[in-house]
Amino acid sequence: MIIERLSQEHRNIETLLAILERELEVFDRGDRPDYEVIRAVLSYFEVYPEVYHHPQEDRVFAKLKARDPAAAAKIGDLAREHQKGAERLRRVAHAIDSVLADREVLRQNVDTIVRDFIEQERRHMMMEDRDFFPAALKALKPQDWTEIASAVTGLKDPLFSDVAEERFDALRAHILRLEREAEAERK
Template identity: 80%
Template sequence: MIIERLSQEHRNIEKLLAILERELQVFDRGDRPDYEVIGAVISYFELYPEVYHHPQEDLVFDKLKIRDPGAAAKVGDLAREHQKGADLLRRVAHAVDDVLADRELLRQDVHAIVRDFIEHERRHIMKEDRDFFPAALKALEPEDWTEIASAITNPEDPLFSEAAEETFDALRARILQLEQEAEAGRH
C-alpha cells in the first residue's frame, strides 16, 4: 500500500532527524560531532525525499485535489512545503561546509540553521500523517491507487533497504547504535 510505505518512510526520516539532533547536541557542547554521519544524513535528504518520496506524495495529492478539493485545501501547499524543506536543507549543507572549512561562523547561527530544518521536517511530517494521509485514504478510489502505483518507478530506499548503498554505511551503523542504546535504556 502506497500510504503505508510513505508512513514508513516518515518513520525512517524521523530516525535521521533524531541522529541530526544528537549530533547538534554534541556540537552545542563544543565537542566535534561526527561529520561523516552528518554528511550522510544530508546526502540522504538530498537524494531520497527529493527524488522519490515527495514525487509520490505529489501524485497522491494531485488525486486528492480532484476527489476532495476541500480536504486538499486543508492540507495546504505540499509542493511549497517540500521546496521550503529543500531550501532549509541547502542552508544546513552550506553551514556544515563552512564549519568544516573553518570559515567564521557563529555557533548559534549553525545551531539555528540545523534546528530550523529539523523542526520544519517534523511539523511537515506530522501534518501529512495527521491530515494528508487520512484524507487521501478516505477520498481516493481503488483506480486512483492503481494509477498512482503504475506511475511510481520507485527503487528501494537507499538507506533502509537490503541493497543499501555504501554511502550510508556509517549512518546505518549510527542508527543501529542509537536503537540499541534506546533499547538498553528501556531495560
C-alpha cells in the first residue's frame, strides 16, 4: 500500500535526521563530526525524497484535491512545502561545504541552518502523518490508488532497500552501528 510505504519512508527519514542531529552535537562541542556520514545523509536527501518520495506524495495530494478539496485546503500547498524543504536542504549542503572548504563560517550559523532543516522536516512529516495520509486514505477510491501505483517508477530506495547504492555504504554501516549500540544499551 502506498501510504504504508510513505509512512515507512518517514521512519527511515527520521533515522537519518537523528543521525544528522547526533553529528551536529559533535560539531557543537567543537569536535569533528563524521563528514562522510553527513555528506551521505545529505546526498540521500538530495536523491530519494526529491526524485521519488515527494513526487509520489504530490500524486496522492492531487487525487485528494479532486476528491476532497476541503481536506486538501486544510493541508495547504504540499508542493510548496516540498520545495521549501529542498531549499533548506541546499542551505545545509552549502553550510557543510563551507565548513569542509575551511571557509570562515560561524559554528552558530551552521548549527542554526542544520537544526532548522531537521525541525522543519520533522514538522512536515508529522503533519503528513497526522493530517494528509488519513485524509487521503478516507477520500481516495481504489482506482485512484491503482493510478498512483502505476505512475510510480520501479525506483528503489538507494539506502533502505536490497539494491542499496555503494555511495551509501558508510551511512548504512553507521546506522547499523548505532542500532547495535542502542540494542546493547537496552540489555
